[in-house]
Amino acid sequence: MIARTRPAPPHLALAEAEALLEKQPHLALNKVDAILRTAPGFPPAEFVAARALRRLGKAKQALQKLDALARANPRVPAVLWELGELAAESGDNPRAVAALQALTGLQPGVSQGWFLLGRALRATGRADQAWRADLSGVHASSRDPELLKAAVLMNDGTLEEAEAALTARLARLTDDPPALRMLGEIAWRRGDMTAALAHVERAVDAAPGFDLARDFLIRLLMQTNRLPEALTHAEALSESPVPMPGHDLILASVLVKLGHQERARGIYERLLAAQPDQPQVWQNLGHVLKTLGAQSPAVEAYREAVTRQPSMGEAWWSLANLKTVKLGPDDIAAMEAALASLDGQDEERKEDVFHLHFSLGKAYEDAKDYPSSFAHYDKGNALRRTMVRHDADSFTAEVRAAAQAFSAAFIAGVDAGGCPAPDPIFVVGLPRSGSTLVEQILASHSQIEGTMELPEMMMIASRLQSRVDEGEFADFAAMISSLTPADRTRLGAEYIERTQVHRQTGRPLFIDKMPNNWQHVGLIRLILPNAKIVDARRHPLSCCISGWKQHFARGQTFTYDLGEIGRYYRDYVGLMADFDRAAPGAVHRVIYEDMVADTEAQVRRVLGYLGLPFEQSCLEFYNNDRAVRTASSEQVRQPIFRDGLEPWRNYGPWLAPLIEALGPVLTDYR
Structure with a gap:
């Protein structure tokens, strides 16, 4: 009598099939087919069969199995995830949306589900809902232990370890938007603007509703003087279904850089009409009005700023810097009081302190008190000098190198x-x-x-x-x-x-x-x-x-x-x-x-x-009447x-x- 090989128990055969899925899906399918012959409809085997069919390019058959599994097992996240991904890949976005909405309802704390849902919603033309799905994904990612650890490493200055952790995450989760944005910040901190832009652009492409990433991208584009692109993104950000004043402010700052002062003015005036107690916005409005030549309204805007925040040094300096405005005794008293209120806060409020010294220097100059004027200018300059880099020897060497490079002989021979x-x-x-x-x-x-x-x-x-x-x-x-x-x-x-x-x-x-x-x-x-x-x-x-x-x-x-x-x-x-x-x-x-x-x-x-x-x-x-932006x-x-x-x-x-x-x-x- 010939001995027959006893088939492996279903759970062992299923584990073997799982192990074969990625590299040999046809063998995996053979194994689960054998299981299903003895245990028809066995859900775990049907699930592995659907995944094997997907990897073999048989999307239609895989979708049929996943649909049946989802109907029979509507609260199994893995089934919904596979169904949502495959439906999206197959162009069946309504089916993908339904599966991914069910998935995010079951697992709201898993960011990847939200980002998948956002892409599917966007493909069906539901841009507003897609944006909100992306924002939900960002919110979920803020509690992700892996991302939190990378953020701590980055903020502690351990950039290499943070980068390694994020790179490992992206190897598993391709185009994970929060990981890409964080990699962009690491590159920016290193001064590598090219890499920073590439990472953050990928993050925004992967999740167009990732407002914080788009905000960061706009700032990077402004730093690299890619202003038309910055404007496109700033206008997109201003359409966010979760409006924030910061979105309008960054749009206005791009408009100012592009020279569109009147449009920026309109944004600032609209924000102040809704909420007048915003000294920074009053100051920004003053800058635009000054550039446009509207001096009296500019003065009013700057005074609104210092009325609301008397120690706001830049607003005082903006008044003084109009050159045609003289700051009188009351202004001097107010600035001296503001300076006294900042005593002992030099490190935290350096900018306010040196701006106030420059402003007082101008005010005392207007009053013809030149010793006091010089003393304040001197203090303001000395404090500001501690905050900037300037190497006079290196600069002189650069100038000499330029003179030697463009000699008469060189120019004649070009x-x-x-x-x-x-x-x-x-x-x-x-x-x-x-x-x-x-x-x-x-x-x-x-x-x-x-x-x-x-x-x-x-x-x-x-x-x-x-x-x-x-x-x-x-x-x-x-x-x-x-x-x-x-x-x-x-x-x-x-x-x-x-x-x-x-x-x-x-x-x-x-x-x-x-x-x-x-x-x-x-x-x-x-x-x-x-x-x-x-x-x-x-x-x-x-x-x-x-x-x-x-x-x-x-x-x-x-x-x-x-x-x-x-x-x-x-x-x-x-x-x-x-x-x-x-x-x-x-x-x-x-x-x-x-x-x-x-x-x-x-x-x-x-x-x-x-x-x-x-x-x-x-x-x-x-x-x-052209706009003029200089002092x-x-x-x-x-x-x-x-x-x-x-x-x-x-x-x-x-x-x-x-x-x-x-x-x-x-x-x-x-």
Whole structure:
């Protein structure tokens, strides 16, 4: 008699089938078919059979089995999950929605179910419900132990461990939105903007209703100056079914960056009409009104801000920074009281403290109390200097490297290349040098559009410098010399393309008034050979003391120490002199004091350099209602006055560090 092999017990055979599912689904199906022959309808075997059929590409048969299982076992999450996924993959989104709604009802704390439901709802055109499903997924993920652990690691600065944990999660849960957003934050903390954007964009693609991820993406896009994309996402965020004031605020901030001031104004006014007790929003409204030239409403908005929050230093400084507004004794008393209330809170409230010192410096200056004025300016600058990075030695070395790279011999030997567009007019120089006045005069010409201080040239220059910093080239000169004509043309075209978003009038020429572009005059000439460069220059003591008294919202880190600002001015004059020798006539210089003394003659000279006819409107620049975003916004809305040509004289007793730093440039600055 022949012995027969006894079949394995059903539970063992089922385990064997499970083990074969991923790599050998056909064998798994054979095993469960054998089980079902002896135990017809056995639910666990039917479930494995459906999964095997799915992996074998037999979706229709798999769906039939899963449907039957779901009807018979409506409270088994695994069945609903498999049915929802397979129905979505098969394009049967109504069936997917039904299964996933049942699943999330059973397991509301499992984020992945909500994200799957969101995708299925979106595919059926139910965008609002899909958005809410994504938000429910985000809410559920906030209690996920694995994500919580990664968040703790990240916030503790243990970025590598956090990244490893999130990467392992994504290996199991592809395109998990919260894990992707967190990976994006890790990359951002490391300064890797490319990786940060890639991760966060994936998170938003996977869950378009993930509002916090979209908010983060908008901020990343703004930091990298991808403003049209930022606007698209900000407008999407403002449509969230769970409205928040923060969504409107970030939309307004993008609009401001794009120059759409009126639309931003409307947002701020609507928010304040609904809830007036918002000092930050009053301040933001003040900024927009100032830019639009609505000075009286701007003053009212700033005063609303400080009335609601007397220690709000930036709002006080915004009032002082209008230049045409004088802060009186009552204002001084209020600011001194606010400063006293912040005593001992320097670390937590540094920004309010230094803003108040700058504001008091301006108020005492208006009152002609120059010792008190200098003391407050000095304290404000000293505190602000502790918060910024500026290495004067390194900067001087960079300037010298640029001068050596763009020597006369190099410029003479440059082959054809560079983008031939004649559109840009670069107005360069130091802040507070009269550059805004030059810009406003030129922007009053019918052929020239005024934009703003554009970062694009600095971004291109920074990208090129990084190739030196990373060791690809021995020095800056070697990197510049390596650029082919095609490279130079591509870089110039990139600048023209990236600045197009700021051009709104159709005029053939436009102004880029980023003052720091004086550092890149050689690069400008190399990649945009037909661009024009206007150097706005002012007497060094007047320019430097005006810069030192000015708190800048960002950048200009050299202005918070009299010795450092003097040295910076000296570097600037030195590089521009070197470039004048290397490329005579490439740069047109406007001396502020000469512009004030004989405006028409100077305007005719600069228009001649630009190849444009004289227009009377350039002398009536104060009638131009264009938006102006710099510290001189109110001054350029008035005719030229000779008052204040030498502001340094009021602070003469304290200027020894500045005079020493300037050295021979003090007399040879022209």
